[in-house]
Amino acid sequence: MNSKYKAFTQLAIDLTTSVSGQDRFEQLLFTIRNLFNCDASALLAFQHQQFAPLAIDGLYDDVLGRRFNIQEHPRLEAIARAGDVVRFPSDSQLPDPYDGLIPNHEGELNIHSCIGLPLLANNHLIGALTIDAFNPEQFEQFSDDDLRIISALVAASLHTSLLMEKLENQVGIFNHEENLDSLVYQPTEMIGQSxxxxxxxxxxxxxxxxxxxxxxxxxxxxxxxxxxxxxxxxxxxxxxxxxxxxxxxxxxxxxxxxxxxxxxxxxxxxxxxxxxxxxxxxxxxxxxxxxxxxxxxxxxxxxxxxxxxxxxxxxxxxxxxxxxxxxxxxxxxxxxxxxxxxxxxxxxxxxxxxxxxxPPLRERDNDVVLLSGFFAERCRAKLGFDNISIEPEAIGLIQHYDWPGNVRELEHAINRAAVIAKSQAIDSFLLLQKKHFQLNIDDSQTQSPTLSSNEPTSTIKTGLREATDKFQSGVIQQAYKENGNNWATTAKRLKLDPGNLHRLAKRLNLK
Structure with missing residues (x-):
């Protein structure tokens, strides 16, 4: 059996052995990265004419909070309408929904490889798998039949997860003749994974x-x-x-x-x-x-x-x-x-x-980043820009602010920043920078109090959030090493849900 089909077999195994749907989705993208050697990938659910990310790899975390209306994103619309593998020409002029959303790659993706796999169940579109690489010839070794196999495997896994979610939430017997639309992931405005x-x-x-x-x-x-x-x-x-x-x-x-x-x-x-x-x-x-x-x-x-x-x-x-x-x-x-x-x-x-x-926003871990992406994407549509992204320094500011006005204050802050950025934009790409945010940050949020003369001479130079991140990072790294570099065992050792550990490790840049 050649290496390609060994990879397909491994993909099938990964999709059926993960503990939860989220773990399965994240493991899927890990396998996709190894198989295609791609720079970015995303698993998207589809309903009400929009795609909602379920899992991402190689993209900024705020993408998980975005909702992509296919009428506003021509590449995603092409995937939704195709019913089969979509290979975009490397020099396609269609704007990519991930422009500006790949770390260390600012602005438009321009010439690159891009594949979209519509995910179907009973001839209904339930989602999509997108795969991108900077090398325009990256995916040429894969035939359309290869991609159809992957599409079928991923669609079956997503469909199973949707069925399981519905069965867990409902009382009574599931009717297999029920309209599939009622099973599809419900994109809701209650954004968050905390x-x-x-x-x-x-x-x-x-x-x-x-x-x-x-x-x-x-x-x-x-x-x-x-x-x-x-x-x-x-x-x-x-x-x-x-x-x-x-x-x-x-x-x-x-x-x-x-x-x-x-x-x-x-x-x-x-x-x-x-x-x-x-x-x-x-x-x-x-x-x-x-x-x-x-x-x-x-x-x-x-x-x-x-x-x-x-x-x-x-x-x-x-x-x-x-x-x-x-x-x-x-x-x-x-x-x-x-x-x-x-x-x-x-x-x-x-x-x-x-x-x-x-819960207040300050107690919702990394949800503030997902919500920032959600509100940024809504701003993009309202302001008429092709793409909108938030620079890492601005994300850091957002993460360290307490948000006394909670989600409503965050929404207003994103809207204000977008309007200010628009007045300075020179093309159709909108970048929200730290300077565009007008937050009343008290120095006490980012600096520790001055120590008195009878206290230890060492000075705390970071805020509570930074110190907590550093501590968590050290604990996770040590546990990961002690457990043979196995994430599932590490999660069990740390008494964490595997999916939550994966997300925390990604936020701490450990993956």
């Missing part, structure tokens, strides 16, 4: 398809509204619209009418009957944002609606029965509000049946 986000998504999956009330807590700007949206989309009520009400922006004089509606003549200005949010959310979900701001007078009426499913329009003597699921959110500590007498204890317990906490 343990906190993994746990959050697990909680969402657990409670979404129930009628339990959910109380979402977290700091301002963490994305509580995205959690509410995900809860609704994954529920049996998703065919109906999610109804939203911002309790903080609700004047007390009209609050009852907004919640429960009113009848004609109930008060001055009530010129016709009007449904309230509860009634509009019948057989659907009502999202009460900033629920801690509700006045006490309205809390009792809200409690009755939750307890009995009865609502009464203002000015009406009749009651209406509604089947409304409540999802509430607050950045307040409601249990403290209860102690202070500003929030009813019985309403708090009625809302807090299933609490879900959204």
């Amino acid at each position: 343990q906190g986000i993994i746990e959050l998504q697990s909680h969402i999956s657990a409670v979404a398809d129930t009628d339990l009330s959910v109380l979402i807590t977290g700091e301002t700007g963490v994305g509580k509204e995205l959690v509410a949206s995900a809860l609704h989309k994954q529920s049996a009520r998703s065919e109906n619209n999610l109804i939203y009400l911002n309790c903080a922006a609700l004047p007390e004089s009209v609050a009852e009418s907004e919640l429960f509606g009113h009848v004609k003549g109930a008060f001055t200005g009530a010129i016709s009957d009007r449904k309230g949010k509860f009634e509009l959310a019948n057989n659907s979900t009502l999202f009460l944002d900033e629920v801690g701001e509700l006045p006490l007078s309205l809390q009792a009426k809200l409690l009755r609606a939750l307890q009995y499913g009865d609502i009464q329009r203002v000015g009406d003597e009749k009651s209406l029965k509604v089947n409304t699921r409540i999802v509430a959110a607050t950045n307040r500590a409601l249990h403290e509000e209860v102690k202070a007498g500003r929030f009813r204890a019985d309403l708090y317990h009625r809302l807090n049946v299933f609490p879900v906490h959204v």
Whole structure:
């Protein structure tokens, strides 16, 4: 058996022996690099006319957070439409979606080898594998039939992972005749791979398809509204619209009418009957944002609606029965509000049946980089540029900032930086540099306090994040060496999920 087919055999083995889907995907790209000697590769999932990276190799980490709309990326559109192997001419004039996103290679890729393999299951496009090399003749030794074998192996692995994910998240028997579109990876705006986000998504999956009330807590700007949206989309009520009400922006004089509606003549200005949010959310979900701001007078009426499913329009003597699921959110500590007498204890317990906490951005490890890529790609489309990238120095700044305003502040920072960079751009390529970011970084974030005369004479010259990275790097390197340079054994030794260890090692530049 020649070396090429030995590699194919090894690829097939790798795709079936990894512990988790993420491990399998990362091992796949490791094998692809060895087989093709390529400079960059990516495994992408497809849905809603866009590709979402599942695993990458040879690309900046922020690519994992990007969502590539095929209408804006002609090479990816060609792969999506082809149904077979796509070999782009080395001098193709089509812009490459990875321009500026390969380390140590700034700007456009220009002449290079580029292959796209559409991944199909039951004649449905579920993803793609892209392979790039700087050498324009790098892939000539591989025939289209060779590439079709690889495409089939990878497609089967991706399809299996999608099926397993669905089976893990659903209750009941899987119907093999179900439309494949429902199985495909769901590109969501809840971007991240940190343990906190993994746990959050697990909680969402657990409670979404129930009628339990959910109380979402977290700091301002963490994305509580995205959690509410995900809860609704994954529920049996998703065919109906999610109804939203911002309790903080609700004047007390009209609050009852907004919640429960009113009848004609109930008060001055009530010129016709009007449904309230509860009634509009019948057989659907009502999202009460900033629920801690509700006045006490309205809390009792809200409690009755939750307890009995009865609502009464203002000015009406009749009651209406509604089947409304409540999802509430607050950045307040409601249990403290209860102690202070500003929030009813019985309403708090009625809302807090299933609490879900959204972690702040500073506790989400490398998610800030993925989110930066996500927001940068959205900026690229809005500003009309072919490509947008973030220089490593700017990424370092982003990683070391505390983000008190969380994801919302990061989004605004990326948008501002992109606008400033646009004013200085001279071509269709947009590079976000450190100088484009206007962050109020306190010196205490990057410098340690001055030691007093009676403390040790050694001076700490790095911030906490840098010191932590250095410590983790040393521990991982030592464990890796002691375990025969085997990542799986190293992960077991360090009591880490293998996928999380791989990602951490890549962030620390150990791979």
